[in-house]
Amino acid sequence: MRGERAGSRVATPLGKGSFLFLSIAPLRRVDMDPLPKRYNFREVEPKWQKWWEENKLYAFDRSDRSKPTYSIDTPPPYPSGELHVGNALNFSYIDFVARYKRMRGFNVLFPQGWDCHGLPTEVRVERALGKTKKEIPQDEFLKLAREFTLKWIEPMRAALKALGCSIDWSTEYMTMDPDYWRRTQLSFVLMYRKGLIYRAEHPVIWCPRCETAIAEAEVEYVEAERELHYYKFQLKGGGEVLVASTRPELLAACVALAVNPSDSRYAPLVGRTAVVPVYAHEVPIIADEEVDPSFGTGVVMVCTYGDKVDVKWQKKHSLPVRVVVDERGRMTEAAGPLEGMAIGEARAKIIELLKSEGAYVKMELVDSSVGTCWRCHTPVEILPKKQWFVKTRELANAVLEAARKIEWIPPHAYKRLEDWVQSLDWDWVISRQRVFATPIPAWYCRRCGYTLVAEPEWLPIDPRRDQPKIDKCPRCGSNEFIGESDVMDTWMDSSITAAVHAGWPDSMDERLFPADLQPNGYDIIRTWDYYLLVRGIALFEKPQFKAALINGMVRGTDGRMMHKSYGNYVSLLDVVEKYGADAFRLWVATAAATGSDVRFSWEGVDYAKRFLTKLWNAARFIEMALTGFDPSCEVRSYRLLDRWIRGKLEELTRTVTDSLERMDFIGASTALIDFAWHVFCDHYLEAVKYRVGDAGKSGAAARRTLYDVLFRLLQMLSVFVPHIAEELYHHLYAAHVGWKSITVSPWPEPQPYSKEDVERGEVVIKTIAAIRRAKSGHGVPLSAELPAVTIYAPPRYAEALRECREDIAGTLRIREVRIEGEGSGEDSVLEYPDITFTLKFES
Numbered sequence: 066m067r068g069e070r071a072g073s074r075v076a077t078p079l080g081k082g083s084f085l086f087l088s089i090a091p092l093r094r095v096d097m098d099p100l101p102k103r104y105n106f107r108e109v110e111p112k113w114q115k116w117w118e119e120n121k122l123y124a125f126d127r128s129d130r131s132k133p134t135y136s137i138d139t140p141p142p143y144p145s146g147e148l149h150v151g152n153a154l155n156f157s158y159i160d161f162v163a164r165y166k167r168m169r170g171f172n173v174l175f176p177q178g179w180d181c182h183g184l185p186t187e188v189r190v191e192r193a194l195g196k197t198k199k200e201i202p203q204d205e206f207l208k209l210a211r212e213f214t215l216k217w218i219e220p221m222r223a224a225l226k227a228l229g230c231s232i233d234w235s236t237e238y239m240t241m242d243p244d245y246w247r248r249t250q251l252s253f254v255l256m257y258r259k260g261l262i263y264r265a266e267h268p269v270i271w272c273p274r275c276e277t278a279i280a281e282a283e284v285e286y287v288e289a290e291r292e293l294h295y296y297k298f299q300l301k302g303g304g305e306v307l308v309a310s311t312r313p314e315l316l317a318a319c320v321a322l323a324v325n326p327s328d329s330r331y332a333p334l335v336g337r338t339a340v341v342p343v344y345a346h347e348v349p350i351i352a353d354e355e356v357d358p359s360f361g362t363g364v365v366m367v368c369t370y371g372d373k374v375d376v377k378w379q380k381k382h383s384l385p386v387r388v389v390v391d392e393r394g395r396m397t398e399a400a401g402p403l404e405g406m407a408i409g410e411a412r413a414k415i416i417e418l419l420k421s422e423g424a425y426v427k428m429e430l431v432d433s434s435v436g437t438c439w440r441c442h443t444p445v446e447i448l449p450k451k452q453w454f455v456k457t458r459e460l461a462n463a464v465l466e467a468a469r470k471i472e473w474i475p476p477h478a479y480k481r482l483e484d485w486v487q488s489l490d491w492d493w494v495i496s497r498q499r500v501f502a503t504p505i506p507a508w509y510c511r512r513c514g515y516t517l518v519a520e521p522e523w524l525p526i527d528p529r530r531d532q533p534k535i536d537k538c539p540r541c542g543s544n545e546f547i548g549e550s551d552v553m554d555t556w557m558d559s560s561i562t563a564a565v566h567a568g569w570p571d572s573m574d575e576r577l578f579p580a581d582l583q584p585n586g587y588d589i590i591r592t593w594d595y596y597l598l599v600r601g602i603a604l605f606e607k608p609q610f611k612a613a614l615i616n617g618m619v620r621g622t623d624g625r626m627m628h629k630s631y632g633n634y635v636s637l638l639d640v641v642e643k644y645g646a647d648a649f650r651l652w653v654a655t656a657a658a659t660g661s662d663v664r665f666s667w668e669g670v671d672y673a674k675r676f677l678t679k680l681w682n683a684a685r686f687i688e689m690a691l692t693g694f695d696p697s698c699e700v701r702s703y704r705l706l707d708r709w710i711r712g713k714l715e716e717l718t719r720t721v722t723d724s725l726e727r728m729d730f731i732g733a734s735t736a737l738i739d740f741a742w743h744v745f746c747d748h749y750l751e752a753v754k755y756r757v758g759d760a761g762k763s764g765a766a767a768r769r770t771l772y773d774v775l776f777r778l779l780q781m782l783s784v785f786v787p788h789i790a791e792e793l794y795h796h797l798y799a800a801h802v803g804w805k806s807i808t809v810s811p812w813p814e815p816q817p818y819s820k821e822d823v824e825r826g827e828v829v830i831k832t833i834a835a836i837r838r839a840k841s842g843h844g845v846p847l848s849a850e851l852p853a854v855t856i857y858a859p860p861r862y863a864e865a866l867r868e869c870r871e872d873i874a875g876t877l878r879i880r881e882v883r884i885e886g887e888g889s890g891e892d893s894v895l896e897y898p899d900i901t902f903t904l905k906f907e908s
Contacts, residue, residue, distance in 0.1 A: 709826020
């Protein structure tokens, strides 16, 4: 019955020509037990998760052309075996959008994938086995990597379901599947044919632990205290010059000394020759504007390669290349007496040698930024290697132009992308010296070295095992080929996700491309968002997404970034087991503004759970109050307090709708909590309790209002807390309203209402609250009856108070309520400065 409803449309007046519309089905008997006294989330949440999935409630219907589509490019996480609360925050945000858009009438595509390849998986497999991939036959390692990946996906899939994500599980994919290989390899082939991918020898960033090239985006810079060593170079023809460096172990790779041309101390040295200590080879002294005269001695040792500046200077000044560090981070034969040593060991040895030669002067500590591998945190090196590259520098302007057209939420997230693109010095290196990844579909002729890239119809293919599907080399006619052993960067897989979701390349659904939403943390703006833009421009000449929803990071309770090694890691399932998914989701919504970091708070989740308890208790009261209530009956006359709460509900609906349109989850959720807890429960429910048993028009109006307001609240709350909303809906409304699930009911449209009734009702509510406080302040039980209360108010307030005299008396148990003109109340003063009242007590 999804998308259908039965029955009639009943208009219930709000006052002053305003109406609340609710679809009503003929009343049917529902054999359901009353709501339990306590809300048992451990029972309720799995029940509805299973029911939603079995009923395919959130399946995307590709055949439905009647609804507008809304496509989400869901981030495929690395299979780590566990979903922590940081991952869950991201997925909660996505689900808030998906549920809201679905209720707004969109045919929502909320897919799910797993980014199986890459360093994270290989490192985890190696740790699990206690061996490196080089110690295991390649086929066996690949088999084990796949088995471990499937094993790690299972609990993460369960966690996403336990979170209540409205994912269409029929869309699930894994980047290690052959069909996904085919798509990634095709994207490579197409970009190669466009001249956007090339193979060349170039210095690349290298991780000695992972023994592979990595991209600039995969380098994490950490601040560290390092040793700055001072030592002397002799000058050819006489004299010496003092140099300071944090990497003296690279002395053998020194190819020049550089000074700033404006530095008068060293101007006479430019053009002279220096002799490298220990190694005795000669190097020129050059001038370059990028040398910082204030660092160290102002004389810089140019090595191949200590950092990216060395790479630039080597090219700019046509300097030779001396490679002294190998792929494992060990010193090469060119390092002479340091050969075979690890970096740290080599550093200690070279200092010893400098001292023995009389060249060493001193050491001091300096703060410095160290580039490390994003996955294993090993300091990286720069090595000249033959690799495959994407011409990202050529595409930079087009990428920024496309990015400016995207809606960034929050807007300042765009600046992070812009800064990153403008900071890039090198093209994107996409080849990796690993095993478990999508193979690069290329071969090399054994005789002439010709590079052969696969034809699209050959894909998927693995050149490590498969020969090209041609008889001979197009250049020399040889039939012997060497398959490419390198594989692709994992971002080559995940940077086509939006296109894959839309059916590319087989049956591209233009309704879904570009994707409507790209949701991810700010930590991967420079990778996933950037690479999606690069590939979108390269393959489709447009970006792959229209809007980017950027979430902040969840920090541990100690304020640091959440990480297992810090001991501040919190598993999502631990939170769900203790408090339930809805409580966690509501905490996510209320914890921070979109894009801001948030510290995980058990107290915050507990507060959310207490709100759900309040909502449950209110629903139990309303269920009791609605005994015998026929929702198909019209109510034509409402009291002022009924019109007040209905008007407040319309204001709330506008606020929540506007907030969700802007993806302002904190604004929407806090407005809902404040209304439900403090306006509806604390004020309206208390004010009408005495009326619900009335068989007349007054009782009918109160019951109808309770029924309507709770329904609207559950609709809007279902975005954030779908499980409890579904449970209460099926207990109280499903048989009458007719929607299969409240989570796919139409989003409520704000209706006109009387602002005057809201303002007048506010006077009455605040008066009731003030008298209740005064009664309590005098030590009188709230249930005790008072003989009389005299309220003094100016005419503009007195009229509303007289209209609600019965409500004031009934709510507060007062035998007589007198409304007088402006006077001097002696007992208490209301928040309104010109309303006072006196209480009369029994002697």
